[in-house]
Amino acid sequence: MKVQSSVLVHLGYGKYVRSDRVTAVVPIEEERGPGRRTWVHVEGQTNPLVASRAEDSIVRDLVQEPHEVTQSRQQQEILQDLLIDLANINATVRRINRDEGGLDLDRLERRIRQILEA
Structure with a gap:
């Protein structure tokens, strides 16, 4: 304790x-x-x-750890998991997602890195 x-x-x-x-x-x-x-x-x-x-x-x-601290830690862990998964997406799939679906995975990956480094 x-x-x-x-x-x-x-x-x-x-x-x-x-x-x-x-x-x-x-x-x-x-x-x-x-x-x-x-x-x-x-x-x-x-x-x-x-x-x-x-x-x-x-x-x-x-x-007991305050709820806000626990929640923040969980959110950071989710972002780290997402960052690992994003790293496994190849350039072709990234381009298709950006051009056809409007989802820029490169921008999302950069934003997650900025948040985790802050």
Whole structure:
């Protein structure tokens, strides 16, 4: 498990904390109830925060990669796969696609390379 750095983790009721500042997540055992599920200890603070979310939910958010990062990685992998497939298309097929179908595979290949290199 790796804590994602500089990601805000929702504690409930409008409370958020940076994931890399959390030092401990402890379930509240006494006086636990709605709005009081978990103690969240944060670096630099003497008293823990009271979270309304359960400790396992908070921990999952601490170590889970944000959806946007996962989606971006998947999109880059798809573009890399497409680039490999485009490299296997011969010049004649490229010309036919460009002239007859309006699909310029050379331009598409250049654009994908630009995106992946950025």
